[in-house]
Amino acid sequence: MTTTLHRQLAMICGAAALLGLTACASNKTPATADVAVSRAAVANATSAGAAELAPAEMQSAREKMARANQALANKDYKTAQDLAAQAQADAQLAQSKANTSKATAAADELQQSIRTLREELNRNSTTTQ
Amino acid sequence: MKQLNLKKLSIMPTVLAVSMLLAACSTTPMTTSMLDQTRSDFSAAQSNPSVAANAPVEFKAAADALDRANAAADKKESIEAIDKLAYLAKQKIAVAQEVAKRKQAESAVADAGRQRDEIRLQQRTQEADKAKVSAEQAKADADAARRQAEAATASAREEQSKSAALQQQLADLQAKQTDRGLVITLSDVLFNTDKADLSAEGMRTAQKMADVLLQEPQSAVLIEGFTDSTGSSAHNLELSQRRAESVRNALIGLGVKADKVATRGYGEAFPVASNGDAGSRQLNRRVEIVLSQNGAPIANRR
Numbered sequence: 001m002t003t004t005l006h007r008q009l010a011m012i013c014g015a016a017a018l019l020g021l022t023a024c025a026s027n028k029t030p031a032t033a034d035v036a037v038s039r040a041a042v043a044n045a046t047s048a049g050a051a052e053l054a055p056a057e058m059q060s061a062r063e064k065m066a067r068a069n070q071a072l073a074n075k076d077y078k079t080a081q082d083l084a085a086q087a088q089a090d091a092q093l094a095q096s097k098a099n100t101s102k103a104t105a106a107a108d109e110l111q112q113s114i115r116t117l118r119e120e121l122n123r124n125s126t127t128t129q
Numbered sequence: 130m131k132q133l134n135l136k137k138l139s140i141m142p143t144v145l146a147v148s149m150l151l152a153a154c155s156t157t158p159m160t161t162s163m164l165d166q167t168r169s170d171f172s173a174a175q176s177n178p179s180v181a182a183n184a185p186v187e188f189k190a191a192a193d194a195l196d197r198a199n200a201a202a203d204k205k206e207s208i209e210a211i212d213k214l215a216y217l218a219k220q221k222i223a224v225a226q227e228v229a230k231r232k233q234a235e236s237a238v239a240d241a242g243r244q245r246d247e248i249r250l251q252q253r254t255q256e257a258d259k260a261k262v263s264a265e266q267a268k269a270d271a272d273a274a275r276r277q278a279e280a281a282t283a284s285a286r287e288e289q290s291k292s293a294a295l296q297q298q299l300a301d302l303q304a305k306q307t308d309r310g311l312v313i314t315l316s317d318v319l320f321n322t323d324k325a326d327l328s329a330e331g332m333r334t335a336q337k338m339a340d341v342l343l344q345e346p347q348s349a350v351l352i353e354g355f356t357d358s359t360g361s362s363a364h365n366l367e368l369s370q371r372r373a374e375s376v377r378n379a380l381i382g383l384g385v386k387a388d389k390v391a392t393r394g395y396g397e398a399f400p401v402a403s404n405g406d407a408g409s410r411q412l413n414r415r416v417e418i419v420l421s422q423n424g425a426p427i428a429n430r431r
Contacts, residue, residue, distance in 0.1 A: 082213055089220035096227035103234035110241035117248045124255055 031077035034084035035068050041091035045098065054097035061090035161208050164198055164215040170222045171195050180225050183232035187225035194218035291344065298341050302334065304420070309428050311420040313338065315376065316411070325371035327379055335376060338418060339383035349389040351419045351427045352376050357410035358397045370394025372416050391427075399430060 042061050050058045068083035160168075171191065174180045180188050198214035304311040319331030327335060342348060354369030373392035381387050402409035421427045 085217055086213070086220075089217050089224075093220045093223050093227065096224045096231065100227045100231040100234065103231045103238065107234040107237040107241060110238055110245065114241055114244050114248065117245060117252070121248055121252055121255065124252070124259075 031072060031080040031084070034081050034088075035065075035072055038065055038068065038084040038088040038091065041088045041095075045091040045095035048095045048098045049102070050091075050094035050098040052098075053101040054094040057090050057094035057097060061087045061094055064090060159205075160202055161211050161215065163212045163219070164202055167195060167198065167215045167219040167222065170219055174222050174225055177226070177229065179229040179233055182229075184225045184228035187221065187228045191218060191221035191225050194221045295341060295344055298337055302337055302341070307419075309419050309430075310425070313418045313420065315416040315418065316414075319416075320372055320375075320414075325368065325375040327375055331376075332379065335379040336383060338376075339380050339385050341420070342380065342385045342389065349421050349427070350380075350391070351421075352390060352392045353417045353419065353430065354392070354394045355399060355401075355413060355415050355417070356397050357400070357413040358404040359410065362396050366394055366396035368394075369396050376416055376418070393430075395430070 038061075042058075042065055045054075045058060045061065064083045064087035068080045068087055071077070071080035071083060174188060174191065194214065195218040198211060198218050201211045201214050299311060299313075302313045304313045306312075315331060315334055319328055319334060320326070338350075342350065352373040354371070354373035356365040356369050358365075360368075370392065371394070373394055377390045377392050380390050397404075397413070400413045401415070402412040404410050404413060419427050
């Protein structure tokens, strides 16, 4: 009876230890993956021209990326994960701002050209009359 | 007792820790300033119709992120943990706003493209209208020029035929071109002897003369009367004057304006023949009509 109890206890302990180990392993893997995803987000934002069009967000994203890498190197996976998530959020915002700024500039330019065309049209119609 | 004391002592830190934990729990705020800011950003995005229309996916992601931050606040997690989640939510809300703004700008671009096409169409229409108007104007101008040319040709032809007719009439009157103008001589036979009245033949000649004068409104005439040397010179002068007057009256009667016809009697002066025989004397009895053309004054006889 006691032996079976002991065996059961040992099994529970072993399972717990195993769980703890897997927890440790799974704690490491997502942090690495998160940092990689954030790196890709920063790269996307950069290629969208965010460095010039949304410099503040871009600066913040890069800084957090660097700190996430540092945390990863220090095996501080929780911090690495948090910083990677923030860097990703910053990079996505930087990219959105860059895209918005380009679209707005295009719209403004078109509006200006329409104004010019309309003025020309009005001038021509007044000279005809 | 000693054991009890030991037990008490060992319990003390636990109690302390538990009480500290409770205190920490009770002082843990339901919100943080970051979360407050995020919630306010969220309600701004929520009341922006463009976000709902243009960035539903991004807005959903932001709402989910805010839910997580709110849940952390409800569970009274650490300020740091709440702020981390709130920050992510805040950035996602900003992304949703940016995406909405971008889509609006893109639709403005599409709209502007349509407007530009419309204006260009208007310009083409305007140019075409203008071209049509100027073509019509050019045609009208050409028509007017042609009509003018035709009129000019017609009037030139008319002028020519009029002038030809006039030349013919002057030829009929045996007009002679002299340096004083055209001179038409009405011979004695056109007057009854010693009378100033025109004979029927004289009247026909006067009629021709009047036709010429009526056709040539700018011309004027001087009618000069002459006699032969028979009779007193006073009588001859008076007779020559009367004959000239008679022609003038005939012309006025035929419609010629009085101020265009002047008269002068010279009597037996300026003979054209010798007065030695009847034939010569007949040549001297005459009336000469000097026709000035184009309003030129008639020089006096010297």
